Amino acid sequence: MQLFLDTASLTEIRAMWEIGILDGVTTNPSLVAKEGRKFEDVLREICALGVPSVSAEVVATDTDGMLREGRHLREIHPAIYVKAPMTPAGLRATKILAQEGTRVNMTLVFSANQALLAAKVGATYVSPFIGRLDDQGEEGMELIRDIVAIYRNYRFSTKVLVASVRHPIHVLEAARIGADIATMPYAVMEKLVQHPLTDIGLARFLKDWERVPKG
Ligand code: G3P
DSSP states (O other): OOEEEOOHHHHHHHHHHHTOOOEEEOOOOOHHHHHTHHHHHHHHHHHTTTOOOOEOOOOSSSSSHHHHHHHHHHHHHHEEEEEEEHHHHHHHHHHHHHHTTTTTTEEEEEHHHHHHHHHHHSEEEEEEEHHHHHHTTTOOHHHHHHHHHHHHTOOOOOOOEEBBOOSSHHHHHHHHTTOEEEEEHHHHHHHHHHHHHHHHHHHHHHHHHTTTTOO
């Protein structure tokens, strides 16, 4: 399973990249706005670290605009995946971009039928937003179960990228189901690394080590 960070913060990306547990980065317009920097500068710096998959979202809402932005974004760096929304215009743009060899991440997916359409138009990733479904009383993880089952039924190669992850249980459940990727905020990835018993155990080992005769 691949683990992505859902952020545009270079500090956060660098920290996880240096540990060696990061497989990719997803950004969206809201995350980019938080950084207060030019989108392309941020993208270039993330790619320069060597991150192999960096999702960059188009903001046009018509197919021609999406194509224009998508073609521009993909030229920035070979690691760029173009993110397009799940709308009729987004589906049309995804189909054309995919035929041109561009890897597209279809975003804002909230139903299994939408995920089926993303696979049919040749998206490389589909991004179901599970946290936002949970927020309004729906079982986000059920959607992941359905999409994984449907893609297996028809051997679609589109990868399931679990997005809008809010806590480590989301990551655990996504892994149990067999989702390909989970993208998460920095705070969630940090929690995957930490366990209080690891800290307590390490402190005890180091304390006991002081009693071992040296020299
Ligand atoms: O990047 C897309 C998605 O992960 C957004 O998450 O927390 O804004 O619902 P959130």
